[in-house]
Amino acid sequence: MPSVDPNATQTPLRAPDLRPWTHELARKSVHMAVSLAAIAVIWFLPTTIARILFLAAAAVAIAIDVLRLRVPAVKQAFEHYFAPLLRVHESRRITGATTLALGVAIAGLLFPRNFAIAGLLFAGLGDAAGAIVGRKFGRHRFRSGKTLEGSFAFFCVALIVGWAMPGIGFIPGLAAALLVTPIEAGRFSFDDNLILPTCGATATWIAVALLG
Numbered sequence: 340m341p342s343v344d345p346n347a348t349q350t351p352l353r354a355p356d357l358r359p360w361t362h363e364l365a366r367k368s369v370h371m372a373v374s375l376a377a378i379a380v381i382w383f384l385p386t387t388i389a390r391i392l393f394l395a396a397a398a399v400a401i402a403i404d405v406l407r408l409r410v411p412a413v414k415q416a417f418e419h420y421f422a423p424l425l426r427v428h429e430s431r432r433i434t435g436a437t438t439l440a441l442g443v444a445i446a447g448l449l450f451p452r453n454f455a456i457a458g459l460l461f462a463g464l465g466d467a468a469g470a471i472v473g474r475k476f477g478r479h480r481f482r483s484g485k486t487l488e489g490s491f492a493f494f495c496v497a498l499i500v501g502w503a504m505p506g507i508g509f510i511p512g513l514a515a516a517l518l519v520t521p522i523e524a525g526r527f528s529f530d531d532n533l534i535l536p537t538c539g540a541t542a543t544w545i546a547v548a549l550l551g
Contacts, residue, residue, distance in 0.1 A: 367467035370439055370532070374463020377443045378456050386452070393444040400440040404433040439532035446536035450544060453506045458540030460500040461493075461519055466535055469493030469523060483526030490524040501543060511546035518542040 380389045406413045408431075418425070425434065439462065446458040473489025480486050494516050501512020519542045523535060 364471055367470055369436065371463045371467050373439055374459045378459050381447060381452055381455055390448055393447045397440045397444040400437040404437045435530045435532050438530035442533045442536035446540045450540040453504055454540040454544045457500055457504050457507060457543040458536040461497050461539030462532060462535035465493045465496040466523060468496045481524055483524060485524050490520055493523050494520045507543055507547055508551065511543065511550045514546040514550055515542040
């Protein structure tokens with residue numbers, strides 16, 4: 340009976356020489372860069388201009404994904420350049436970069452500057468810390484597939500963000516981190532990049548309103 344090559348069905352989207360945590364490091368580096376760029380836009384530009392830019396970026400990201408999923412030539416070109424950063428399911432669905440662009444736009448449209456920035460840092464830095472630590476050091480898994488170690492890393496970053504942000508402080512920051520960490524650890528049918536910026540901004544806003 341002929342032997343079966345275990346790599347025969349392996350998707351070409353993930354480079355074989357990248358271990359899971361290094362793949363996640365490369366991917367999350369892009370997410371961190373996007374989040375920090377969005378924060379710079381919020382901080383330095385007038386609110387109306389920032390919101391227009393966020394909507395435009397989200398529209399462009401959606402347009403690229405629609406073309407990628409419908410036009411084989413665009414799909415081939417996209418995967419040629421970005422394959423190492425993609426997860427397997429993103430060959431058939433919108434990418435995490437697009438859901439992050441949508442999450443950034445929603446947070447930027449709905450919340451004042453400090454709360455929107457906190458939400459973006461939760462999504463950009465907190466989620467990245469959770470994913471990288473979980474892939475590298477995670478041993479205790481939840482049903483969602485995420486790990487206790489990754490969630491603790493997310494919580495620590497979220498707490499530091501809330502504590503350091505002007506207008507939030509330690510106690511509201513602690514409350515916000517406690518509220519958002521279970522959401523980050525949960526399992527959703529869509530990418531959590533879509534909800535973490537909004538949930539982070541909402542949690543800090545509620546925490547400051549009640550405890551600030």
